[in-house]
Amino acid sequence: MTEAKELNWYFTEFIKILITLSLPAKEQFEAYGDGSIGKEMAEDLKAYYTDFKDEFLENGQILEIHKIKIDKLEDFLNSKNEEFFNNPEELYTNADWKEIRKMAKECLKLLKLEHLGIQTTIVNEPSVDENGEEVMFQIIQTQIIDKSENHEA
Secondary structure, three states, X not given: OOHHHHHHHHHHHHHHHHHHHHOOHHHHHHHHOOOOHHHHHHHHHHHHHHOOHHHHHHOOOOOHHHHHHHHHHHHHHHOOOHHHHHXXXXXXXXXXXXXXXXXXXXXXXXXXXXXXXXXXXXEEEEEEOOOOOEEEEEEEEEEEEEOOOOEEO
């Protein structure tokens, strides 16, 4: 993969996590499956935005005004403790998750991407672990869709 294609891939993954952060809790669970979803979303924002934001800026994928707004979302997430992220019920009940969703929606709007959504496909594949025990692997695939026209973006 060329450097430009790789950066575009990271940018697409960043947009997916921004969309996911803007979704209601039920849809966040659908996008991530079981586990510490809040923690996974925060880790994904770091992996797909924090580590590449300067390159996104240099490449013109975001502007300084976008970076400032997204950095506020990032800072808000970074201000939370481990317990906040590890309790999946918090996604439904904690007012800070409502604020995170609102901030993510504002970022998407500023980027003029508020019309985008994600479509999630989950495939459960049976397998055998190293001890010979049957296990189920969950493969989660997401793709960006245009909500306004109900087709891929």
